[in-house]
Amino acid sequence: MAAVSDEPKASFRLSMLIYDTRYRSFTIQFVVLCLVMAGAGWLIDNLLRNLSALGRGVDFGFLTSRSGYDISQTLVEYTNDSTHARAWLIGLLNTLLVAFLGCVAATILGIFAGVLRLSKNWLVARIMTVYVEVFRNVPLLLWILMIYAIFTDVLPAPNAFRGENPEATMSLFGTAAFTNRYTAVPWVSFTNSAGWLDLGVVWISLDLTLIVGAIVGGFLTNRFLIKRAATIQEATGKRPATWWQSILALFGPIIVVFLALGADFEVPELKGFNFVGGLQVSNSLVALWLALTLYTASYIAEIVRAGINAINKGQSEAAFALGLRPGRTMNLVILPQALRVIIPPLISQYLNLTKNSSLAIAVGYLDVRGTLGGITLNQTGRGLEAMLLLMLTYLAISLTISAGMNIYNRSVKLKER
Amino acid sequence: MTNSAFYVRKEMLPQSPPPAREAGAIKWARENLFSSPLNAILTLAGVFSVLWLFWEFTPWFWRSVWHANTLAECRDIITAAYGEGVTGACWAVIKERWPQYLFGFYPSDLYWRPVLAFILMFVALAPILFTSVPRKMLWFTMSYPALAFWLLWGGSIWIPVVAMAGFAIGYLAAKVALPVGGAIGATILAIVAPVVWWVVLAGAVADLLDQILPIAIEGVRSREFGGFILAFTIGVTGIVASLPLGILLALGRQSDMFLVHKFAVGFIEFIRGVPLITLLFTASLLLNYFLPPGTDFDIILRVIIMVTLFAAAYIAEVIRGGLAALPKGQYEAADSLGLDYWKATRLIIMPQALKISIPGIVSTFIGLFKDTTLVVFVGLLDPLKGITDAVRATTDWKGIYWEPYIFVGSIFFLICFGMSRYSMYLERKLKTDHR
Numbered sequence: 125m126a127a128v129s130d131e132p133k134a135s136f137r138l139s140m141l142i143y144d145t146r147y148r149s150f151t152i153q154f155v156v157l158c159l160v161m162a163g164a165g166w167l168i169d170n171l172l173r174n175l176s177a178l179g180r181g182v183d184f185g186f187l188t189s190r191s192g193y194d195i196s197q198t199l200v201e202y203t204n205d206s207t208h209a210r211a212w213l214i215g216l217l218n219t220l221l222v223a224f225l226g227c228v229a230a231t232i233l234g235i236f237a238g239v240l241r242l243s244k245n246w247l248v249a250r251i252m253t254v255y256v257e258v259f260r261n262v263p264l265l266l267w268i269l270m271i272y273a274i275f276t277d278v279l280p281a282p283n284a285f286r287g288e289n290p291e292a293t294m295s296l297f298g299t300a301a302f303t304n305r306y307t308a309v310p311w312v313s314f315t316n317s318a319g320w321l322d323l324g325v326v327w328i329s330l331d332l333t334l335i336v337g338a339i340v341g342g343f344l345t346n347r348f349l350i351k352r353a354a355t356i357q358e359a360t361g362k363r364p365a366t367w368w369q370s371i372l373a374l375f376g377p378i379i380v381v382f383l384a385l386g387a388d389f390e391v392p393e394l395k396g397f398n399f400v401g402g403l404q405v406s407n408s409l410v411a412l413w414l415a416l417t418l419y420t421a422s423y424i425a426e427i428v429r430a431g432i433n434a435i436n437k438g439q440s441e442a443a444f445a446l447g448l449r450p451g452r453t454m455n456l457v458i459l460p461q462a463l464r465v466i467i468p469p470l471i472s473q474y475l476n477l478t479k480n481s482s483l484a485i486a487v488g489y490l491d492v493r494g495t496l497g498g499i500t501l502n503q504t505g506r507g508l509e510a511m512l513l514l515m516l517t518y519l520a521i522s523l524t525i526s527a528g529m530n531i532y533n534r535s536v537k538l539k540e541r
Numbered sequence: 542m543t544n545s546a547f548y549v550r551k552e553m554l555p556q557s558p559p560p561a562r563e564a565g566a567i568k569w570a571r572e573n574l575f576s577s578p579l580n581a582i583l584t585l586a587g588v589f590s591v592l593w594l595f596w597e598f599t600p601w602f603w604r605s606v607w608h609a610n611t612l613a614e615c616r617d618i619i620t621a622a623y624g625e626g627v628t629g630a631c632w633a634v635i636k637e638r639w640p641q642y643l644f645g646f647y648p649s650d651l652y653w654r655p656v657l658a659f660i661l662m663f664v665a666l667a668p669i670l671f672t673s674v675p676r677k678m679l680w681f682t683m684s685y686p687a688l689a690f691w692l693l694w695g696g697s698i699w700i701p702v703v704a705m706a707g708f709a710i711g712y713l714a715a716k717v718a719l720p721v722g723g724a725i726g727a728t729i730l731a732i733v734a735p736v737v738w739w740v741v742l743a744g745a746v747a748d749l750l751d752q753i754l755p756i757a758i759e760g761v762r763s764r765e766f767g768g769f770i771l772a773f774t775i776g777v778t779g780i781v782a783s784l785p786l787g788i789l790l791a792l793g794r795q796s797d798m799f800l801v802h803k804f805a806v807g808f809i810e811f812i813r814g815v816p817l818i819t820l821l822f823t824a825s826l827l828l829n830y831f832l833p834p835g836t837d838f839d840i841i842l843r844v845i846i847m848v849t850l851f852a853a854a855y856i857a858e859v860i861r862g863g864l865a866a867l868p869k870g871q872y873e874a875a876d877s878l879g880l881d882y883w884k885a886t887r888l889i890i891m892p893q894a895l896k897i898s899i900p901g902i903v904s905t906f907i908g909l910f911k912d913t914t915l916v917v918f919v920g921l922l923d924p925l926k927g928i929t930d931a932v933r934a935t936t937d938w939k940g941i942y943w944e945p946y947i948f949v950g951s952i953f954f955l956i957c958f959g960m961s962r963y964s965m966y967l968e969r970k971l972k973t974d975h976r
Contacts, residue, residue: 148725153800155729160804167831174830245580246573247587261957262950263911266925270950273942479816485918486926493818507826515815515823522814 186504208500215495223478226416234424259422272411272487279304283397308392311403315386338377345373408489420477431466471529604629611937645767645922655770658692696760699750703743707735763841767922776910779848787856812854820847825919852909859901863894903964907957925949
């Protein structure tokens with residue numbers, strides 16, 4: 125390939141392709157390319173011959189046909205008359221939902237466990253060590269199966285909450301009920317809801333958009349305020365008080381949105397044999413979420429601990445010598461350095477959690493593997509196409525997350541000269 | 542000196558003990574448990590939760606039953622001993638189903654074969670782990686895979702022998718080609734010759750040898766494997782095969798050669814981007830599409846290949862980190878000594894990079910071993926879900942949940958925890974800096 129296109133010099137001999145280090149890499153690459161092409165060609169040739177023997181080709185037409193199966197939990201509208209493509213979307217959203225919830229909870233729990241494991245308190249440090257070691261060294265599948273078994277076998281049926289003297293009582297100050305069929309949690313409902321925005325493929329809830337917008341807007345405003353305060357401080361040496369502006373910026377918009385939408389906090393109540401009101405979450409989702417959270421948090425705890433340990437003790441001593449208070453030492457000296465160590469492995473744990481959510485198969489939660497790579501695949505018999513799309517879906521998620529990580533890494537990279 | 546009024550102490554006072562709150566258990570508790578109000582609250586919360594766990598679960602463990610044939614019998618025994626409505630652990634299920642947990646549905650008169658293979662594994666490992674073992678033992682280590690395969694699956698001895706012959710052929714081909722074709726020619730021939738042997742010739746030669754000299758033991762089908770021998774077969778093979786593959790991939794990713802680098806990156810990122818489950822499904826559903834028509838490929842072998850590729854991609858990333866952490870001076874020193882690429886890699890770069898990567902490599906191995914439980918989703922009987930479901934499907938043990946899970950979980954914990962402790966020991970042993 126490249127070796128041929130190279131201008132042969134006067135002294136060039138064919139044997140230099142092997143013995144001369146200047147040309148040898150071209151030879152090696154050429155050979156590697158040939159081997160890979162031969163391997164790929166062999167696989168594709170086999171594939172084509174097998175497909176023609178079965179009398180079928182590669183066809184993605186099944187995506188537009190009727191799916192014909194129900195999905196118990198959907199984030200956007202779906203019926204069994206919807207297409208397979210829509211079932212794929214539902215599955216993807218379900219995967220992202222459990223992954224997102226898991227990442228949030230695992231981060232919080234992991235940071236707690238990691239910090240407590242470093243605590244000077246002997247007992248708490250030991251308890252956290254036991255937690256981390258037990259959860260890291262046992263397969264995730266076991267935790268999923270065990271937690272699901274607790275939900276289906278140990279928890280009471282909804283009708284156990286009935287009567288004057290019920291066998292079971294609601295948890296979390298009477299706001300949530302864990303039953304063997306579902307978990308009922310309080311939920312917000314809106315009396316004058318803003319309705320839905322039809323985008324063709326999906327309907328977007330305007331309520332949710334407004335809430336997210338209010339939160340993000342609040343954060344951006346707050347950041348702007350802090351930046352402005354810093355600029356003023358650098359110019360004049362005096363930092364204007366920002367705390368009340370920050371509180372207003374962070375909480376003001378969200379309160380306004382909630383009031384405007386007529387938000388109503390709904391607590392689940394027992395009516396007859398079932399709970400009504402609030403939100404009923406399927407146990408498969410809750411069990412999967414809990415198991416993923418507990419398992420991943422044990423890894424995150426180790427990452428946090430390693431990150432804090434990685435900071436040289438001299439750093440905090442130097443900060444104290446400069447007269448910084450402990451809080452500012454943490455914020456200005458320790459955390460920025462520790463985060464540089466913590467964040468990359470943390471994000472790869474998020475990636476692992478997302479991929480591990482495919483173990484939803486063990487509890488029957490219909491994520492993207494369950495819809496596209498499960499029922500759709502079995503119904504249509506399009507194994508090749510469905511698996512290809514499934515792998516591409518997961519690859520897209522992974523590459524998006526790693527792209528985010530690369531951007532972060534570049535922004536915190538040590539500026540070396 | 543007359544009688545002066547001065548008082549002079551003649552003998553030393555006996556040392557008095559430190560104040561009670563500055564010594565012994567009280568001091569320790571003050572410093573480690575109650576150093577601040579927050580710590581005191583945490584300690585009390587910790588004590589409370591530990592006591593609560595003991596209070597809830599100890600009675601259940603205490604009322605264990607070890608001898609029973611069915612779950613109903615277990616419950617009767619507990620009721621008879623402790624009264625109505627009391628629950629207890631029924632470990633009798635483990636005792637009764639012990640062979641199934643170890644061997645799955647492997648024929649019971651052939652149990653000695655996996656056991657022998659397991660024992661011989663340690664003999665094969667000895668020369669790798671301990672330098673004091675005679676070097677001649679390495680020949681046994683090299684032939685162990687074929688032996689283990691033959692013991693586990695049985696059948697004609699010529700199949701593993703012919704398969705192993707491929708490696709010998711590759712070695713011989715390289716040796717013959719080295720004076721003629723140089724290093725590159727030898728490498729190509731060492732790759733191509735065995736592939737040709739395995740794909741084209743091996744089957745026919747094995748059949749021929751089988752007709753001339755039939756040596757065979759009873760064959761066992763892959764579907765009869767299960768329990769911990771399945772987990773061990775997949776786990777150990779995956780661990781052994783993924784390390785060299787991972788090293789090659791890491792070197793490929795660090796390579797200056799454009800194509801080699803791109804291929805390595807593409808492979809690693811693809812494998813790391815998809816869940817193992819999808820790879821396993823691909824192996825069980827789709828692999829036949831990519832093989833010559835009519836090929837029937839053993840399911841365990843397919844799973845092993847996928848698990849190996851999966852772990853290799855992760856190991857490649859770990860080793861890449863180790864390679865990146867090496868100071869540039871090491872590469873330059875190797876170059877200045879006049880070592881070529883492979884010599885420098887083998888003698889200078891890899892030993893140091895591998896040493897740095899030990900924790901990561903071992904945690905990848907632990908992950909691989911834990912992931913062997915996922916084979917249940919392609920229909921193999923892993924100890925955790927496969928065998929437990931099979932046990933629960935019988936009328937005798939219908940409705941038993943916690944005991945099998947706790948048992949299998951404890952075994953996995955022991956093995957994985959042991960591996961992580963061994964890696965910490967190895968890290969300390971190989972540490973050469975003096976910090």
